[in-house]
Amino acid sequence: MSDIDAGRLVGKAAAPTRRIRFTGPEGRPAASLGSRIVRRSWPPLLAVIITLLLWEVVYLSGWRPSYVLPDPATVLQRTGEMVASGKFWQALGTTMFRAAAGFGLALGIGTLIGLVVSFSRTLRAAIGSMITGLQTMPSIAWFPFAILLFGLSESAILFVVILGAAPSIANGIISGIDDVPKALIRTATVLGARGLSLYRYVVVPAALPAYLSGLKQGWAFAWRSLMAGELLVIIASKPSLGVQLQFHREFADTAGLMSVMIIILVLGMLIDGVLSRVSNGVRARRGMGPVS
Amino acid sequence: MRLGTAGPRGRMPAPHATTERAAISLRGVGKDFRGAAGETVALDSVDLDIDAGDFVCLLGQSGCGKSTLLNLIAGLDSPSRGSIDVGGRRVGMMFQDANLFPWLTVRGNIELALRLSGVPAREFGPRVDELLETVRLPRAASMRPHELSGGMRQRVALARTLAQDCSILLMDEPFAALDAITRDAMHDETERIWLERELTIVFVTHNVRESARLGNRVLVMTPDPGRIDSELRIGLQRPRRMEDPGVADRAADLHRRLSGRNEP
Ligand SMILES: Nc1ncnc2c1ncn2[C@@H]1O[C@H](COP(=O)(O)OP(=O)(O)OP(=O)(O)O)[C@@H](O)[C@H]1O
Ligand SMILES: [Mg+2]
Numbered sequence: 001m002s003d004i005d006a007g008r009l010v011g012k013a014a015a016p017t018r019r020i021r022f023t024g025p026e027g028r029p030a031a032s033l034g035s036r037i038v039r040r041s042w043p044p045l046l047a048v049i050i051t052l053l054l055w056e057v058v059y060l061s062g063w064r065p066s067y068v069l070p071d072p073a074t075v076l077q078r079t080g081e082m083v084a085s086g087k088f089w090q091a092l093g094t095t096m097f098r099a100a101a102g103f104g105l106a107l108g109i110g111t112l113i114g115l116v117v118s119f120s121r122t123l124r125a126a127i128g129s130m131i132t133g134l135q136t137m138p139s140i141a142w143f144p145f146a147i148l149l150f151g152l153s154e155s156a157i158l159f160v161v162i163l164g165a166a167p168s169i170a171n172g173i174i175s176g177i178d179d180v181p182k183a184l185i186r187t188a189t190v191l192g193a194r195g196l197s198l199y200r201y202v203v204v205p206a207a208l209p210a211y212l213s214g215l216k217q218g219w220a221f222a223w224r225s226l227m228a229g230e231l232l233v234i235i236a237s238k239p240s241l242g243v244q245l246q247f248h249r250e251f252a253d254t255a256g257l258m259s260v261m262i263i264i265l266v267l268g269m270l271i272d273g274v275l276s277r278v279s280n281g282v283r284a285r286r287g288m289g290p291v292s
Numbered sequence: 293m294r295l296g297t298a299g300p301r302g303r304m305p306a307p308h309a310t311t312e313r314a315a316i317s318l319r320g321v322g323k324d325f326r327g328a329a330g331e332t333v334a335l336d337s338v339d340l341d342i343d344a345g346d347f348v349c350l351l352g353q354s355g356c357g358k359s360t361l362l363n364l365i366a367g368l369d370s371p372s373r374g375s376i377d378v379g380g381r382r383v384g385m386m387f388q389d390a391n392l393f394p395w396l397t398v399r400g401n402i403e404l405a406l407r408l409s410g411v412p413a414r415e416f417g418p419r420v421d422e423l424l425e426t427v428r429l430p431r432a433a434s435m436r437p438h439e440l441s442g443g444m445r446q447r448v449a450l451a452r453t454l455a456q457d458c459s460i461l462l463m464d465e466p467f468a469a470l471d472a473i474t475r476d477a478m479h480d481e482t483e484r485i486w487l488e489r490e491l492t493i494v495f496v497t498h499n500v501r502e503s504a505r506l507g508n509r510v511l512v513m514t515p516d517p518g519r520i521d522s523e524l525r526i527g528l529q530r531p532r533r534m535e536d537p538g539v540a541d542r543a544a545d546l547h548r549r550l551s552g553r554n555e556p
Binding site: 188189190192193205208285288 | 363366385389391407408409456
């Protein structure tokens with residue numbers, strides 16, 4: 001008979017069914033909240049322990065005198081003391097305000113440029129490669145220029161932070177829009193989406209995961225540029241994390257210096273972690289795997 | 293080219309087949325693709341008139357240009373030669389792949405189609421429920437596309453297609469991924485919706501029996517280059533079933549045409 005499918009369901013004896021037991025991931029029964037937290041946090045914990053151990057070993061080897069390279073316990077104690085001081089919170093406030101302002105402005109500017117550029121084919125050809133070029137420019141190279149333009153001021157720092165972060169954000173949205181599957185565009189077109197509604201309902205949501213990766217990368221660049229800026233553009237009246245680094249170096253206070261470094265590292269990772277969570281959540285809802 | 297038919301005619305005229313004006317009309321349509329393997333003539337000199345309210349099946353082996361033809365009618369591609377006229381009618385299309393929007397739930401996918409058809413938002417809820425009932429997925433509303441099986445995705449795509457307000461409906465192998473029972477149910481629904489909304493349907497399949505079950509007319513296509521080779525008017529009473537002897541009879545005829553053995 002010409003119909004191939006019709007017989008498929010009927011009249012075929014079912015094979016004896018084998019029982020399969022469904023369990024949680026890795027074969028264990030679904031985990032409780034407590035054990036989930038333990039399982040998630042042990043790899044970073046392990047990394048911290050390894051780092052501290054190596055550091056301790058180097059310290060004990062006597063490679064550098066202890067006033068140049070203190071041991072972990074001393075530094076961690078210093079970090080504790082520092083966090084308890086009001087001066088630290090003032091410095092942190094200045095730095096985080098700059099980070100928020102710079103990243104926020106970069107977000108707005110990068111998103112706007114990305115949308116406009118991806119909307120127009122001509123602009124895309126003209127500016128697209130320039131944006132990628134800007135991304136490869138080490139942001140510290142902008143500072144002499146920024147200082148000439150704005151003097152030793154907040155504006156000079158913000159200028160470079162924005163230049164560091166905005167290209168990544170714009171690039172994220174441009175490549176996201178470029179990579180929207182053509183089949184989805186065609187589907188939306190027959191459903192009646194045109195011009196702006198096509199953008200609003202299909203192109204932009206489809207580009208969201210790439211946009212969020214751009215944000216993550218943008219944040220990393222913003223944070224680096226900000227630290228470079230705070231080291232180069234020192235404004236006397238304003239204590240900041242960068243100023244504290246400089247200050248501790250001038251007084252050859254390695255323990256203090258390393259404490260500030262630890263704070264900078266942890267802050268950068270915390271914000272990256274938040275962005276990663278948002279990004280992986282969006283991807284998981286679409287059945288996409290997490291990025292790293 | 294053998295247009296016209298060898299099959300028994302006129303047992304029953306097509307319901308609401310108003311012949312006053314063709315809904316879809318193709319004249320000398322050809323489509324070439326330039327690809328890595330050089331130039332492919334996907335379609336060549338296709339002439340076709342489809343009446344408003346007709347149900348036409350396109351039957352042909354893989355690669356003979358069925359999807360290409362639908363894309364041209366939908367206006368997604370433009371022909372290399374010839375002209376296509378749908379008289380300004382709104383064309384809806386269901387693709388060979390479900391193409392659901394992965395960031396929306398099943399409900400969101402169908403709602404978007406309603407929104408783009410200008411349905412007011414307060415009607416979304418009941419309309420979506422009704423459409424999901426139609427495709428027999430009443431409990432899938434809050435699921436995400438990646439959580440569905442292939443056949444379920446295809447049915448959501450059908451619901452989304454039916455959500456739009458169109459008068460011509462193009463369907464590209466919509467039920468190829470379904471089990472026989474669900475597929476039969478979908479055939480009944482497609483037939484019901486076609487009658488109810490007085491749609492013009494062009495339905496692509498490579499299942500001969502399906503084309504005999506659904507169509508008023510079945511157009512048999514041949515590849516290299518893609519052409520419409522012959523046509524069979526089914527002329528059977530509706531509603532039909534896959535198992536009907538008449539359907540089997542037409543299917544056997546179509547099968548002979550497809551395999552190139554025209555006379556038994
Ligand atoms: N975008 C494209 N670029 C190049 N060649 C194409 C393109 N789309 C289709 N073709 C070619 O056109 C021919 C017809 O393709 P089409 O998709 O219309 O076949 P079909 O009849 O729908 O087949 P199937 O039943 O497998 O879906 C094939 O030879 C294919 O290789
Ligand atoms: Mg096809």
